[in-house]
Every structure is written in structure tokens, then in C-alpha cells.
Amino acid sequence: MSRDWAAFDRADLQSAVGQRRGNGLDVMIALDGMHCANCAARAERALGTDTQDVRINVAARTLAFHWRPGDVQLSALLKRLDDAGLAPQLLARSDADTAAVREERVAKARIGVAIVCAMQVMMLAWPQYTGAVPDAGIAYLLRLAQWVIATPAVIWAGAPFFINAYRALRQRQLDMDVPIALALAAAYLPSAWRSYTGSGEIYFDTATMFVALLALGRWLEQRTRRLAGKRVRQLAGRRALTAQRRVNGIVESVPITALQAGDELLVAAGDALPADGLLLETEADLDEALLTGESRPVHHSVGDTLLAGSLNVGAAPLILRAEKVGTATVLAQITRLLDAAQTQKPRAQRVTDRIARHFITAVLGLAAFGIALTLLRGKSGDAALDVALAVLVASCPCALSLAVPAALAAATSRLSARGVLVSNAEALLALPKVDTVVFDKTGTLTENALQLSLIEPLGSRDAASCLQLAAALEQGQRHPIAKALLRSAPNAPSDVIAAAENGGLHAFFGGRQYWLGAPEHVPVQLPPPPGVNTGETAIVLTENGKPLARFFFTATLRPEAPKIVAELQAQPLHVEILSGDSADATRALAGQIGVKTYAARQTPVEKLARLQALQQQGRHVLAVGDGMNDAPLLAAADVSAALPDGSALAQARADLLLLGNSLAGLPLAIAAAKTAARRIHENLLWAAVYNIAVLPLALAGLLQPSLAAAGMSISSLLVVLNALRPGAAERAFVTGVSV
Amino acid sequence: MTSLYLLIPLGVATVFGAIGVFIWAANSGQFDELDAASRRLPDNEP
Known part of the structure; x- marks a missing residue:
């Protein structure tokens, strides 16, 4: 089907699909027909030399390019892509998206600048530590150089910390950014003064390292949430323009x-x-x-x-x-709700914030105590400042603030590489506590696709020729019944042109009139033949108005389902099936995969009631579903997982998205979450032990701020490296499962 | 050792050059999709 793209040459529409840049337009489109690198090359060829800055993301099936009105009409480009079989879909530009892209770029630039500066300052500080400075002039120059290089790192890369701290203080609140900003200022300002006067210790290396590690930790933390949000927005963006x-x-x-x-x-x-x-x-x-x-x-x-x-x-x-x-x-309203949900601060984060406030008060108190103690011992103001700085740096929650996000980010990226998208990183914290798994049946344990299970001839023709007729009528149709019929009869004639009529399809050929559609539209109602559930999908074929045959369809079990359910039960987890389908069908399926507890003919309300009953027994429930029928269930569960063949809604509400249309990611996600939980414990323990050991030294003035900074960096590095370590249970999957 | 009086300022200038290039690269979207390149097959077609 070739579409009319001419409307996209209108200026008002163009501003809806792209972002103005200079004379032209930055356009982002989805290519539904792009599945491989070859298709990507085809897209590039289709665009030719008429566009600039072409960026293709095969995984997300998106194509971005810069288009200039003088070169070629936008409609012509779209038509070329359409003709190449790439099925272009214009994505409605979301302002949130472009703002997020800009924000992300600035965040990355800040991290990069801070790291580059930290390395340079460290190098320039080295001669001082080793005593290898040849003369006072060089020493002065080295200090000035450190000052100059540290300035963009502290002032620009560290700006978010200062801004956040200022905001928090103005609202009379303490958050993590307050001691960070204080430590940065305490390291930077006296060092700048001392660089100028040429006497006293300087701590530019401490300050820059601080900014680099903190910015990295902050970015890791935010990345997971943004990734998932982007996917959701892409789906919501697929609306008509x-x-x-x-x-x-x-x-x-x-x-x-x-x-x-x-x-x-x-x-x-x-x-x-x-x-x-x-x-x-x-x-x-x-x-x-x-x-x-x-x-x-x-x-x-x-x-x-x-x-x-x-x-x-x-x-x-x-x-x-x-x-x-x-x-x-309604679609726009849902999209707005999703956006709001994405920007909300998760519950666990708020708890962390509350704990952090106490911690911060303690740190600030300790720093003040350190100053008082040093002054009372008759030392100079400089020495007191050193002690305060050492306390602030040593107790800096770098390792603490990296412990959780680094472990979650590592688990998230390992999972996404194997087809499990984590839309809510908190779910990984809740997943190890799960002891019960509740499955929906249709579309979750079974395939979304239907299969032809029975042909019941009602007239003079045999089953095979009825199938040929039905498939001929369904030629070119896209719904699951048509797909099932066409799969069963691949050689059906393809020259029949059927038209929609009376809730079905009809066509004339061979002098007869054929009609295919739902049984409700046929005057004669027949009971189902023996061995067929009343709940099964059926359609009727008629010839000149008389019933010729009935076709029955069933959903097939996902091939991996029995294995996955057995794996979950071996963990051991309690597995239940809550199905909206008939008792017969549910019993048969439960028997096939070895699940003892199941409930059939469940309405969404009943499913929810069962879930709440389980939760009242103190169980932690993972709900696995696919669509709107499950949305309340998924929302109420401790952790939810969805197979994204369902809907954008289900995807948005589920914590875990199993890509690749397979359940295989489920045990993998549980293993990864358990590893992450273990790493977080190890990291928090390490950070606590380190801080407790170092704080008294800093208070007593025995710890140079530069040593405190080095210790903090090594501690942070250990935490990150430990977080990246996959667990033994997870490694077992690397060879066995292909998702 | 007098060469250091030239080399240190030169080093500082180089760092600022590197920072400038880095910010330009980030702003022009070079780091937007860090994992996309690894998913592409080499394009050997002429």
C-alpha cells in the first residue's frame, strides 16, 4: 500500500514532526520495516546524498536525519523509504524528548570534562607529593596550572551540586548535595587563595576527583529511568499526524x-x-x-x-x-500520565533521602566538631580547615551513593543485553524477596497467535477445500484468525478480492457467493462439536447463505513455558495461574506445565482480589501478564513483568519488559536481581567500614585531605568494580539461554 | 628545567583544547547512542 505523503510538505505539519535547526529540520522517524544491518544500509541508500547527519538505530528501529528544504521535498524522501519497504512512521516530536536529549548531552559533557580535568590536575600535583619540584618558580607555576585546570571542573561540571544545594538550603532542607557543595567549596576556595599567595597545601586534585566521581554516580543513577521512559514515549509517539x-x-x-x-x-x-x-x-x-x-x-x-x-x-x-x-x-491523556509517572521520584529514593538527611547533619556536625577540637588544641586556622576538609571528604558518601545505582545499572544493562528491559530499577530491589509468581494465561503462557485446531464440514465440501476457500477469502488480512488460516493453507488462491460485509468477508467466485465471519452473524446457531471448548474462537464459512464449515482456533502454549515454570518452581517459588479463559482450557494448560494452583474464568477484579489475598498472607508477588486485562493486577503486584507484544499501557505499567516475545528472561531477571542485592550489601558494608575507620583519623588531624581523597577514590572504584561483577547464578544462564 | 616554563602553560592550553573538543562532540550528539555502533554489521558493499 503506497501512502500519500504530500501532506508532509506543509510547513505547519513539518514543525510537528521535526525540530528546526538553521534553515532545515531535524527529523526522527521510525522504520518499522528495518530489522537488520542490511535494511539500515538500504535506508541509507534510499536517502542518498540529499540529507545530512544520518543516524540509524537498528535496535530501536529509528532513523534520524537533517533535512534542508532546498535539496529535496520531505514527501519524496518518505516515499523513497516507503518504496524501499521500510514502512516509515513519523514520530510526533515530544518536547520532553528533545529536552531530555539536551540534558543528557550536557550531563555527559560535564562528566567528561570533570574526568579529563581530574587526570590533568592529578598529574600536575604529582611532583609536589614526590618532592620532585626543581625550584620555587616551577612549584608556583604548577600550582597555578592546577588552579586553572580545576576551575572548569569545579565551577562548570560541579554546577549542578551547587545549584541543588542552594535550592535545598533555600527551602530550609538538607540533602546530599549540601555537604558535597560545602566540601567542594572548602577544597577549592582556600586552594585558590593559597595558589595565589604561594604557600599552604592545595587540594585541587581532591576537588576535581570528587566532582568526576559524583557526576558519574549521579548519571548512572538517572540513566536507567531515562532509558525506559524513552521507549514508552516512542510507543506513545506512534499516533497519526x-x-x-x-x-x-x-x-x-x-x-x-x-x-x-x-x-x-x-x-x-x-x-x-x-x-x-x-x-x-x-x-x-x-x-x-x-x-x-x-x-x-x-x-x-x-x-x-x-x-x-x-x-x-x-x-x-x-x-x-x-x-x-x-x-x-484518551491516548493523549495516557501519554501525559506516563510522562508524569516517569518524572516522579520513586519511593525508595525518598526513604534514602530521609536517611541521608540524618547522615548529613551528622557529617556537618562532625566537621564543626573537628574545627573546634583542632582550635582548642592550639593549632592554626589552616590546620583546622584541613581537618574539616578531611572529615568532609572522608565521610563523603561517594561509595555510599555509588553502591546502589552502580549495582542496579550493572544489572539493568546486563539484562537489557539479554532481552529484559527494566523500566523501574526499584523492581530489582524487590525481586529477590518475591516468593510467588502469578501468571496470566492468554498471551502470557500461550502465544498471542492463534492456531487452527479443527475444521468441521457442515455441507457437501470436504475440510481441505473449505480451508482453501476460507484462506482465499482472508488473503491480505492481518488479524490473528486470518494469519492462522493462511498459515494452514499457504497455497490458497490469491486472486480473490473479498469485501467486508455483515461483520465478515464476502466474495463471488465460480458463480457462488461465499461469506466468512463470526457465528453470531449466521442465522443458524450450532452447538460446539464434542471435544471443543465453548470458549474457543470459531468462525463460519457459508456458500450462498448456507453454512459450509466451521473453523475452531486455539492459542498454543509458548514452547519455553514448561521449562521456565519448572525453573521457577525449583527456586523454589510458588506458581499460580489466573486465567480469564474457560475451566477446561485452563486445567489442560496447568496440567501441561505442571502448575497445581490455578483459577479459571477470572475477571480482572477477581484476579486482583486473589493477588491481594496472597499479599495479605505476607507473600511477595511477581505478576506476569500482557495487556489491559492485567493492568490492575500488574500495578498492584510487588513486581510486574510484561511481554511487550501486548500494549503500550501494559509496558508502561510493568517493571520488567520481556523482549523477544519469550518468558526466558524471567529466571534471568531474578538471578540478576539477587546478584545486585548481594553486591549492594557488600558495597554498603564496605562503605560503612571504610567511613567508620577513616573518620576518627580525619578528626584527629592525622589524615591529609589528599590522602582522604585518594582513599575515597579507591573505595569508590572498588564499589563500582564489585557492582559490575556478575553472580554465579547468572553466569549459568550465559551459555544456556538465548533470549 | 627552564623549558618547563613553556611546557606547563602549553600543557594547560592543550587541556583546554581537549575540553573544547569534548564539549563540541557531546553537543553534536556523538555520545547519544553509545551502543549502536556495536550492533551494526560491517558494511562491505562498494
């Missing part, structure tokens, strides 16, 4: 920003709905997976309310009267 508006029988292409309530909109087969509204004139089948997680198409009658973001998967275009447009649509 243009709409076909019908005015007095003439159809025109307009940007969705120009839509108004009451407009009549034409949505072509395969396109996303641009607005919430009422269905007019004809019936329609919609894929509402983005909003509800229901992967099967939903049939709608005239007058039904449809939601923006749904896909028209029927064979014919549908007509919609817009009721809510733009930011009023």
Missing part, C-alpha cells in the same frame, strides 16, 4: 492539529485513528492494542465510540465523526 477530512464529499489531507470536533474523517485500512469519535455509516474492525492490550481485533457497529490510536484493521476505510481531538483524546 495527518487525517483525511471529508467536507461536502471532498476528501482533503489535513494535519491533526487542524482537526475540530464534528469533522468527518476518513480512516484508510491499516491507518491509525486520528481522533476520538463516533463510527458512522459502516461497521469496522479495530486493533485497539495500544489502548487496551486486546490483541484481537474488536468489531464495532455504527454509533460506537472509537479511540484515537486504534488501527483500522478491516478491509475497508471507515468514517469517523471526531468528538475529541488533540490533547483531549
Whole structure:
């Protein structure tokens, strides 16, 4: 299907899909048809030399480029990509996204500058420590050089700490940034003065190292949350950008920003709905997976309310009267909620903040105590300053503040390399405590795809020829039933053109009229044949209005499910199945994978009640699901996991996303979380022991600030290296599982 | 050792040059996708 891209030459629409830079536009688009490096090369060839700064991300299936209006029309570029089979989708630009990109770039630049400066200052400070300075002039020059190099690191790279500390103090609060800012100032300002006068110890190496390590720790901490947020926004960004508006029988292409309530909109087969509204004139089948997680198409009658973001998967275009447009649509509201959830500070973080406040008060008190003690012992003000600085540096929570984020970041990146995306790093802290796993059935333990299980001939033709007829009718259709039929009959004739009629598909050939659709639309209702569950999906084929055959479909068990469930039970974890499906189907499935506790015909409310009952017994529950039916369950569970074939909603609410459409990531995530928990314990223990050992020395004035800085750096390094160490249980998976 | 009077300022200037290049690289998006390059196959086509 070739789409009309001409609308993208309109200036108002272009500003919605790209960011102005200079004369041109930075455009980011999704290429759904790009699966490999070869496709990436194809995309590059399709763009040719007409664009600049082409960046392709095969993993995220995105293409970014800079486009200049003079070179070529944007619509022509899009058409070229479309013709190359890459299925371009313009991503609506989210302001949050570009702001996040800028922020991320500045954060990286700050870390880099701090590290470069720290290394240089260290090198220039070395002659001083070893006593290898040839003469006083060189010594003075070396100190000046350290001052000059340390300045951008402390002032620019360390700016966030000063700003945060100032904000906290203005609100009469103490947070981690206050002693950090204080230590930085206490190291930098006297050193600058002493560099100028040429006498006294200087601590530029301490200050720069401090900034570098702290900035790195902070960035690691924030990265995990941002990564997941980006994915969610990419999904939410896949909404329509243009709409076909019908005015007095003439159809025109307009940007969705120009839509108004009451407009009549034409949505072509395969396109996303641009607005919430009422269905007019004809019936329609919609894929509402983005909003509800229901992967099967939903049939709608005239007058039904449809939601923006749904896909028209029927064979014919549908007509919609817009009721809510733009930011009023349900999709836009969900996107806003997601954005809000992403920026919220997690609960554990708030607890840490509270503990940190006590810790900080103690540190500041100790530093003041150190100054008083040194002065009372009759030492100089300089010596007192050294003691205060040594206390601040030695007790700096560098190792402490790195302990948790470094372990979580290591686990997150190891998991994402093997197909488990952690959208909520806190879930890794909760995962080791889990003792119960609750599975949804459909789409979780079973495949999303359906399989043809039985053909029941009702007329004169045999099963095989009925299958050929049905498959011929379904040619080119995309919903799971069509896929199942076409898989079973790959050689079906492909020249039949079927049209949507009466909730199904119909076509004439060989002088006869054939119709294929849901049994509800056939006047004669038949009981299911023996051995078939009432809950199974069925469709009917008719010839000249008389039933010819019925087709039954079942969902198949995921091939890896029995093995994964057995692994979980061996941990040992208690495994339960909560299914919305019939008792027969659920019992059969539970037997297949060896699960003793299961409940069938569960409504979302009943599932939630069961989960809460388990939690009241003191159990920690991991819920695994796929869609909207599970959303309450996933939200209420201690930890949630989703298979992202479901919906954006389920993805947003789940802590763990199992990519690669496989459950294999589940035991892997548990192993990684257990390793992370162990590393965090080790690291916190080390940081505590180190601080307790060093603080008395610093207080007594026995610890030079530079030594304190060196010790702190080594301590931080140990913590990071330890955090990166994978656990034994996890290593076992490296060879066994391919996710 | 008098050469140090020249070399140390020169070293400092070089560091500032490096900082400038680094900030430019970060701002032009060079570090935006650090893991993308490792996922690409070598393009041997002419």
C-alpha cells in the first residue's frame, strides 16, 4: 500500500514532526520495516546524498536525519523509504524528548570534562607529593596550572551540586548535595587563595576527583529511568499526524492539529485513528492494542465510540465523526500520565533521602566538631580547615551513593543485553524477596497467535477445500484468525478480492457467493462439536447463505513455558495461574506445565482480589501478564513483568519488559536481581567500614585531605568494580539461554 | 628545567583544547547512542 505523503510538505505539519535547526529540520522517524544491518544500509541508500547527519538505530528501529528544504521535498524522501519497504512512521516530536536529549548531552559533557580535568590536575600535583619540584618558580607555576585546570571542573561540571544545594538550603532542607557543595567549596576556595599567595597545601586534585566521581554516580543513577521512559514515549509517539477530512464529499489531507470536533474523517485500512469519535455509516474492525492490550481485533457497529490510536484493521476505510481531538483524546491523556509517572521520584529514593538527611547533619556536625577540637588544641586556622576538609571528604558518601545505582545499572544493562528491559530499577530491589509468581494465561503462557485446531464440514465440501476457500477469502488480512488460516493453507488462491460485509468477508467466485465471519452473524446457531471448548474462537464459512464449515482456533502454549515454570518452581517459588479463559482450557494448560494452583474464568477484579489475598498472607508477588486485562493486577503486584507484544499501557505499567516475545528472561531477571542485592550489601558494608575507620583519623588531624581523597577514590572504584561483577547464578544462564 | 616554563602553560592550553573538543562532540550528539555502533554489521558493499 503506497501512502500519500504530500501532506508532509506543509510547513505547519513539518514543525510537528521535526525540530528546526538553521534553515532545515531535524527529523526522527521510525522504520518499522528495518530489522537488520542490511535494511539500515538500504535506508541509507534510499536517502542518498540529499540529507545530512544520518543516524540509524537498528535496535530501536529509528532513523534520524537533517533535512534542508532546498535539496529535496520531505514527501519524496518518505516515499523513497516507503518504496524501499521500510514502512516509515513519523514520530510526533515530544518536547520532553528533545529536552531530555539536551540534558543528557550536557550531563555527559560535564562528566567528561570533570574526568579529563581530574587526570590533568592529578598529574600536575604529582611532583609536589614526590618532592620532585626543581625550584620555587616551577612549584608556583604548577600550582597555578592546577588552579586553572580545576576551575572548569569545579565551577562548570560541579554546577549542578551547587545549584541543588542552594535550592535545598533555600527551602530550609538538607540533602546530599549540601555537604558535597560545602566540601567542594572548602577544597577549592582556600586552594585558590593559597595558589595565589604561594604557600599552604592545595587540594585541587581532591576537588576535581570528587566532582568526576559524583557526576558519574549521579548519571548512572538517572540513566536507567531515562532509558525506559524513552521507549514508552516512542510507543506513545506512534499516533497519526495527518487525517483525511471529508467536507461536502471532498476528501482533503489535513494535519491533526487542524482537526475540530464534528469533522468527518476518513480512516484508510491499516491507518491509525486520528481522533476520538463516533463510527458512522459502516461497521469496522479495530486493533485497539495500544489502548487496551486486546490483541484481537474488536468489531464495532455504527454509533460506537472509537479511540484515537486504534488501527483500522478491516478491509475497508471507515468514517469517523471526531468528538475529541488533540490533547483531549484518551491516548493523549495516557501519554501525559506516563510522562508524569516517569518524572516522579520513586519511593525508595525518598526513604534514602530521609536517611541521608540524618547522615548529613551528622557529617556537618562532625566537621564543626573537628574545627573546634583542632582550635582548642592550639593549632592554626589552616590546620583546622584541613581537618574539616578531611572529615568532609572522608565521610563523603561517594561509595555510599555509588553502591546502589552502580549495582542496579550493572544489572539493568546486563539484562537489557539479554532481552529484559527494566523500566523501574526499584523492581530489582524487590525481586529477590518475591516468593510467588502469578501468571496470566492468554498471551502470557500461550502465544498471542492463534492456531487452527479443527475444521468441521457442515455441507457437501470436504475440510481441505473449505480451508482453501476460507484462506482465499482472508488473503491480505492481518488479524490473528486470518494469519492462522493462511498459515494452514499457504497455497490458497490469491486472486480473490473479498469485501467486508455483515461483520465478515464476502466474495463471488465460480458463480457462488461465499461469506466468512463470526457465528453470531449466521442465522443458524450450532452447538460446539464434542471435544471443543465453548470458549474457543470459531468462525463460519457459508456458500450462498448456507453454512459450509466451521473453523475452531486455539492459542498454543509458548514452547519455553514448561521449562521456565519448572525453573521457577525449583527456586523454589510458588506458581499460580489466573486465567480469564474457560475451566477446561485452563486445567489442560496447568496440567501441561505442571502448575497445581490455578483459577479459571477470572475477571480482572477477581484476579486482583486473589493477588491481594496472597499479599495479605505476607507473600511477595511477581505478576506476569500482557495487556489491559492485567493492568490492575500488574500495578498492584510487588513486581510486574510484561511481554511487550501486548500494549503500550501494559509496558508502561510493568517493571520488567520481556523482549523477544519469550518468558526466558524471567529466571534471568531474578538471578540478576539477587546478584545486585548481594553486591549492594557488600558495597554498603564496605562503605560503612571504610567511613567508620577513616573518620576518627580525619578528626584527629592525622589524615591529609589528599590522602582522604585518594582513599575515597579507591573505595569508590572498588564499589563500582564489585557492582559490575556478575553472580554465579547468572553466569549459568550465559551459555544456556538465548533470549 | 627552564623549558618547563613553556611546557606547563602549553600543557594547560592543550587541556583546554581537549575540553573544547569534548564539549563540541557531546553537543553534536556523538555520545547519544553509545551502543549502536556495536550492533551494526560491517558494511562491505562498494
